[in-house]
Structures are given as C-alpha cells and as structure tokens.
Amino acid sequence: xxxxxxxxxxxxxxxxxxxxxxxxxxxxxxxxxxxxxxxxxxxxxxxxxxxxxxxxxxxxxxxxxxxxxxxxxxxxxxxxxxxxxxxxxxxxxxxxxxxxxxxxxxxxxxxxxxxxxxxxxxxxxxxxxxxxxxxxxxxxxxxxxxxxxxxxxxxxxxxxxxxxxxxxxxxxxxxxxxxxxxxxxxxxxxxxxxxxxxxxxxxxxxxxxxxxxxxxxxxxxxxxxxxxxxxxxxxxxxxxxxxxxxxxxxxxxxxxxxxxxxxxxxxxxxxxxxxxxxxxxxxxxxxxxxxxxxxxxxxxxxxxxxxxxxxxxxxxx
Numbered sequence: 001x002x003x004x005x006x007x008x009x010x011x012x013x014x015x016x017x018x019x020x021x022x023x024x025x026x027x028x029x030x031x032x033x034x035x036x037x038x039x040x041x042x043x044x045x046x047x048x049x050x051x052x053x054x055x056x057x058x059x060x061x062x063x064x065x066x067x068x069x070x071x072x073x074x075x076x077x078x079x080x081x082x083x084x085x086x087x088x089x090x091x092x093x094x095x096x097x098x099x100x101x102x103x104x105x106x107x108x109x110x111x112x113x114x115x116x117x118x119x120x121x122x123x124x125x126x127x128x129x130x131x132x133x134x135x136x137x138x139x140x141x142x143x144x145x146x147x148x149x150x151x152x153x154x155x156x157x158x159x160x161x162x163x164x165x166x167x168x169x170x171x172x173x174x175x176x177x178x179x180x181x182x183x184x185x186x187x188x189x190x191x192x193x194x195x196x197x198x199x200x201x202x203x204x205x206x207x208x209x210x211x212x213x214x215x216x217x218x219x220x221x222x223x224x225x226x227x228x229x230x231x232x233x234x235x236x237x238x239x240x241x242x243x244x245x246x247x248x249x250x251x252x253x254x255x256x257x258x259x260x261x262x263x264x265x266x267x268x269x270x271x272x273x274x275x276x277x278x279x280x281x282x283x284x285x286x287x288x289x290x291x292x293x294x295x296x297x298x299x300x301x302x303x304x305x306x307x308x309x310x311x312x313x314x315x316x317x
Contacts, residue, residue: 004031005064006080006157006188007052012061014047014212021047022058023212029158034184036199037192039209040304045192046086048209049162052190053083066157079107082156082187086163088147092136096127096146099135100153107154121149125179141172148179152187159183162192177202196296210304223296231292232264232272233257237285244282249274263292 007029014022022044029035039045050056052063054074063070066080091099100121104114122128125145130138135146144164151159161180165173180202183189191203199206199220206223208216237260245254245262250271255263264271272289279286 005029006031006033006066007190008062008064009052010062012048012051012063013059014044014051014056015059021212022051025061025209025212025214027207027214027217029188029190031157031188032184033205034180034189034191034203036203036206037190037209038194038196038199038206038300040194043209043304044212045194045209046162047212049083049085049160049190049192053081053160054078055083079154080157082151082154082159084144084147084151084159084161084164086166088143089150090135090143090146093134095132095134096122096138096149097131099146100149103150103153109154117153117155120155121153124152124182125149126175139172141168141175144168144172144176145179148176148183152183157188158190159187160190160192163194164191165193165195165198173198196300200296208300208303215303216299223299228293230266230294232266232270232275233261233288233290233292234264234275234279234286235259235261235288236279237287238283240279240282240284244278245275248278251275261288 005028009028010026012022012025013020025044025048027035037045037048047056051058052065054070054077057071065077068077068080070077091102094102097118100118101114104117109117122131125148127142127145127149130142135143138146148161148164151161164180165176168176177198180189180191184202184204191198193199203220205219206216207214239260240262242254242256245251245264248271250266250269252265252267255265257263264275270291275289276286278284
C-alpha cells in the first residue's frame, strides 16, 4: 500500500443467506480522493459501505482503514471513519449543539477538546446560525448538514456518505456538493450515490457496481476520455456518396441515417474541417455538423443493463 492510502479493501464478499450481495470487490482510497460509488438500487452499494464501516462483517475479504485491519482491531480502525448513512442518525428533540456534544462524547473526544471540535464542525458545515435550534425544526438540507457534522466531528481520515443529497431541493443539493468538495481537501471521501451528475460534479474517481461486482473503475479524467466525441452527426440537403465520405481524411466509417443524415465515426483526428471541404467540393449542401458525445448515463446503462463480464475492467494506470 502507498503511505497515503486510507482504505484498502481486498476481495470483499458478502452473502445474505444464499444471496450474494457483494462479489469480490477490491479498491483503494487515498487522502484527497472523492470516490463516487455508483450503482442502481440493489446493486450492493449500501452493503459495501456497511462492510467498510464495520457495521457488517464480510463473508470473505480484508479491509484496512488507515493501515489498521478492521476485522482484527475494529474499535481502533473505526476511530478513523466518519459515516453518514442514507437516513441521518439525528435526534430531532436535541438542538444542533446538544447533538454534536453527544456525538463528540460517543467518539471519546477529550473533555477539554469537545468545545473546539463542536465549533469546528459547526463552521465547516455552515451550521453556526442554527446551532441553538432543535434539529426537528430544521429543513432536510440542514439536517443533512448536521449528519455530515457528526461524521466529521472527530476529524476522521475517511468520511463515508451514503446518498447524502437524496430528497433535497436543487439549492440544498448544490450546497451539500460544495461542502463535500471542501471536505475532500483534507479527508478521503467515499460518496455512494445513484445520481450520475453528482459524481461528475464532486468526485475525482468513479466506480460502478452492478449485481455486487465492480464493473467500472477509473479516474474522472479517464472517464472524460471515454466521454469524448468519437463520431459526428452530419446532415445534408443532397445525399453524399458514402464511399467518398469514407475516404475523407480521419473518417474510419460512415453510417447512413434517415433524413439525409450520416453518423461519421473517427478515431484520433476530428475530420470536421476535411468534411466541410469535401462537402463544398461535392456540392452536398452540408447544413449540420455536430459532435456526438457519449454520456455517463450511456456508460452506466451499458454496464448495468447487460450481462456481467467474466472479469470487470481495472482502473487505468
């Protein structure tokens, strides 16, 4: 393991009776990572989060948290983890400050340091103005902030957030995402979600789980490479000769579509300029030329609506 590796999970497997919920999942999380953990409902996201936090024991596999074996030394390993489950574990009858004081004591923060820990959590999560209000009277967005505050009050190395923006309005979602990005500067974050734009907005790495197995693992930069346009959609008033199109520099193949439109595939060089020149020379009367980008949604659907491969793809180096 690298010295900045905060979570090292090897061959995690979990059965519920005869049902295989997590199947041979391995990954690492380093300081500064915000890892987006994507998957459809029932794919095994929450079970994996519960394995990493020690709330469930794996049927097989190993988990190291900050260099500590979670199964051998669970109490010591859990001190390095902050966890926000899908339903924030807040007490509605307490004020925000009372609740955070309770959480600080649960995390065995020294009595002389509790006040500072509470002030820091309130500041980082934008809760100063509501610190004396009852949690039950707060909006759902603020209750999520309180949930995140309890997860970071003991300054853990690893923060695990399970669906932190579900049920929030667009403004609240934006605020929580900004908070997660800020936390990612000092912690390793695992963000479990099924909201695709959230991963691109917040994370620097992404993994997709399907039927308990990792089917995709890459950096956001690597993902962006996969999302780059590799085809163009062109529309003509006069149908071009397909053989002539295929001979244009940079074009790998051309595919006829309805209404005198063509999908033009390419590999390295975008052939737009050469296509325009050829269209003018051939009097094809080109009136549309636009890149056709794959989306994360397309990749997600391809991976989660198909049969699992024998060996899931590995993260790019």
